[in-house]
Amino acid sequence: MSQVSLRKLRPTGLRGRLVITFTVVAVMASVLVASIAYQLVRQELLRRTEHAEVTGVRTVLERITLPIGTTDLLWPSGASVTEADLNAIVESLAAPDRQVVVRYGTKERATRDSTFRVSQIPLDLRRQAVTRLVHQRQIIDGVPYLVIGTQVQRETRGREHPTDIAVFVFVSLLDEERTLANLRTALLQAGSITLAIAAGVALLSARSVLLPVRRLGAAARDLGAGKLDTRLPVHGSDELAGLTATFNETAAALEQTVSELRTLESMSRRFVADVSHELRTPLTAMTAVTDMLSEEAERLPQDTGQAVRLVVQEIDRLRVLVEHLIETSRLDSGTAVLSTDAVDVGDALAECLRARGWSDQVKLNVPFGLAFSLDPRRFDVIMANLVGNALRHGAPPVIINARQRSDGLEVTVRDHGDGIPAEALPHVFDRFYKAEAGRSRSEGSGLGLAIAKANAELHHGTLTVRNANPGARFTLWIPWP
Template sequence: MTVTVLGAAAAAWSSAGSASTALVESSQRRLAEAVTNQVATIAPGLTFPPTQDALELLRSAVGPNALVTRGDLRAAEGLDLFTDSLRDAVRTRSRLVSQRAVAEGRPWLLIGTPVMITAVDGTRTASGIEVYVARDLSAVDDEIDGMARTAGLTAALALPFAVLLAWLAASSVLRPVRNLRDTARRLAVGDLEARSRPEGSDELADLTVTINEMAGSVQTSMAAMRRMQADARRFAADVSHELRTPLSTLTAVVEVLAMTADRMEPDARESAQLAITETQRLVTLVEDLMEVSRFDAGTAELRVEDVDVTTAVRQCLRARSWLDEVELTAPAGLFARLDRRRLDVVVANLAGNALRHGAPPVRVTVSATADTVRIEVCDNGPGIPAHVLPHVFDRFYKADTARARTPGSGLGLAIAQENARLHGGDLTVSNLRSGGARFVLTLPRDAGER
């Protein structure tokens, strides 16, 4: 549309300019020919050397605003607009010369021509008589202005139709592109049902068909992936649920075994201790799997109550005998509406992870703003490798697949992050400049307002 507008304006300007130039040149040529004819009519009757009366006769023949000179003789009438440059050009070139000038706010055409004497043999010599005439070009300028107005009006009338044609032409090309753009956006936000209808049989239509086929393939793959994920979650939930009953029995047996382990032979005692440890680990794994299954199914719920955060964190550390290993910095009387049990799970996972994988001192710092509670857990270990940081909260992720088995389930940090998000907060990880890992738990002061 812009090109159309500019093209119409350029065409109007060009046509008006060409027409005005042609009109000016035609008017100048016509006026010059008229002056030449008038001089040629009077010149044969002149006597040489001419008298003042002869010059006056010639001046009156060429009309108003004229000047006729020969030597010291001069016959003039009307405006004297003739410049020295015009007179010098007439004398030196011995032919008609014209110039344009503006006087009294009007355009003028200045014409100067010498009167030539033609001999019998056809040779022409200057007679010394010079004729200068000024012709008003206001009418020509008015005519040019009228042509410009006409051209502008014509362009203005034609422009809407040109713009409409340009818009229709552009729309026919850009509509399929916009449709493809909209389809791509819908696919990008997860609407795998999005499709574009092919129009025509050109390359754009082929591209539309290809994108539709790609979207169908992605939709099929995503549906299969969702089914597999749902099956895997259901399997984990079912297995965890089915294991709870035999594990309860096994736990009871292990507790009895633990009470009698001291009276066993050394080899039997070692085997009993290994069985106790592995059973406890299996119980923890099943409990974590059950918790993860509840998050995946969307059935995990908050039980919000008024909690003294500092007291809750201290009791979490005391219950696990970590108060001597952890430096706790927290203000007294810091209350928030949270799920106390889930807060205990998060703090226990973070502090336990720092004690197992970091180095002392492990520091837990509790702070708050008007809207949030912040719990920061730092250790003095080597920190977390850069390539591991993005995967810290992934389930069952191991930075080194060949490392020795740890007592945790591999789900602790994932569960901690899920609990933080369930509150409407977040859990992040980074490395300290001085070394060591830093986990920051941010929770709202009132999780019940979510």
């Protein structure tokens, strides 16, 4: 499975992580406890079985009173070990879950239906059985057995002497294995129940923990949506209650700060609007006077004429700035409205260029008869600002392309200059922003592109810019009404 697939399988929510963590801890604890309990029970059960069987074998061997001897150490009667003696030992040690193999020299005797032979017994166990009673658990043909081995001892004159009779007892451990299997099943069932309980407790705990978090998330979204009066009730005194109280304090401080900023912004807009309107009246009179002066500038002395032309230029720039400020205040106050009409886009663009004397500087590519519903005055403002910006800061040729798309009208303005610096692109439509700090004061008010973008958005459209290499391309898109 790929790393992408593994990442998709990983829980991303806090609820899922809490439930999984809680469940994993519970399962690990259950497995650990069950393993320890199983091992303790298993060891104790096998220890008791081994102790009981070894004790039983030892007791039986100690009670054997047959005249058992060897050829080199006979009883006073001269008797030696017979097959009857071996059979007697086998019968004495035999039991339902016990099989016995007795070996004397080359003779071997075993319980009925026994398939065991001494050769099946590990060599090290046979060697140890020569000197003492030993036992070991073995898996024979897939069945667990306890193998007990020893050499029969006989007592002569108060002392025990080993004989050549080797006794090996095979005790089946199937009953113990069944008991352990039942124990494993019981532990598995208990573990399943524990897992279900742990999952339920984890879900309840996650719900109780995440409920305040979800409330905080919803409140934060409301706060981001502008509902600054959003507050949450504080319950308890834990960390989540402290977080909720902190959220309420932050929301209150944010509401106060935003209220103050809105008040200052309103005052600032009102001030700009008032000043702009107050400046319009003297500017009208000054413009009328400068029109007269500009006509006489050529007949005035050179220095006086130059001064007159400078005054006319600055008054014209001030007039444009005031008009832009007034337009901006209307857009900010929400009083700007659209007055749409069916407009021939080619004619509107040609008139915009002709009115400003740009017809010979701009190449216009518009399909014949392209008509669209828009506000002609605001469309003129948008295009005048875009073309004026291209002529001032770009390089010829400046090209306007207009076309009708399936989703609306698209108009692009492109120049072939050096383009806009990459760091300035995000700020092109900011108010009073100029990409070059050293640009002269007469090169625009710094509001033209911001006004153009606001008028585009008033049409529910967009105005974007990107470098076209060479030059920059501004794209206006207005959707169908």
